[in-house]
Amino acid sequence: MHPVVPWLPLLFLPVFGAFWCLVVFMISRMGWSRLAGAYAVADVPATVNRQLLSYLRIGPVKYNNAVRAGITPQGVWLTTWKIFYIGHPPLFIPWAAFGPVQVETFLWATTYASHIDCQGESVSFRFTSKQLLEALPASIRGAE
Template sequence: MISRMGWSRLAEAYAATEAPAAVYRQTLTYLRIGVAKYNNAARMGITPEGLHLSTWKIFFVGHPPLFIPWSAFGLVQEETFLWVKTYTTHISCPSGAVRFQFTSDQLRAALSTPLGAPR
């Protein structure tokens, strides 16, 4: 049910096999896709071509691995509340843009590099 609020919409366009073994994957401590929260339940892998996302095996039903090219990401907005920076962008897909919110500085930097289409 949770996946229908964002992840499944992204999967329509960006479902993929698991991230390549050579890709370093890191857990996202804060991730919101649409209205669903994936705090500490999703892992990312950053490549020059785009972002690999997957969930822990326990959440695999309804959550296929995703590969989202950098070109699908919109502008990134930064918000600071108390001491925490949160980044918000939208990912384009056939059913309309999906809100994507995170706190990873590493992902933010990847979205700002020339390989990740300047934001």
């Protein structure tokens, strides 16, 4: 038997970890990192009560049950699970950055689509949270 073969299984964890970090980082480049360029924060205040978003799409990436939102009168705080932290810093997006919300219904599912202004470009933002919709200013919310 070759002397390297017994050590080969021990390489699995570091190789898998490096691959995971690469994949998570590449996913962040599709939308979250554009938002982070304008809205990244060091940390979310402990006083902000956060809830898990069952459906969230930023750009082309779905973050179903992987993002927590803290809704405040000033805006929304977004954080991911720790395993997705690479390339996903916490965000604080003020309500003024949101564009008009469009309601889309397909069968029994209702989603809300908006765009977030991010340094001259626009990032697609879709969600299903009624609490998030109700927190948006009425001028942005539109008619349901």
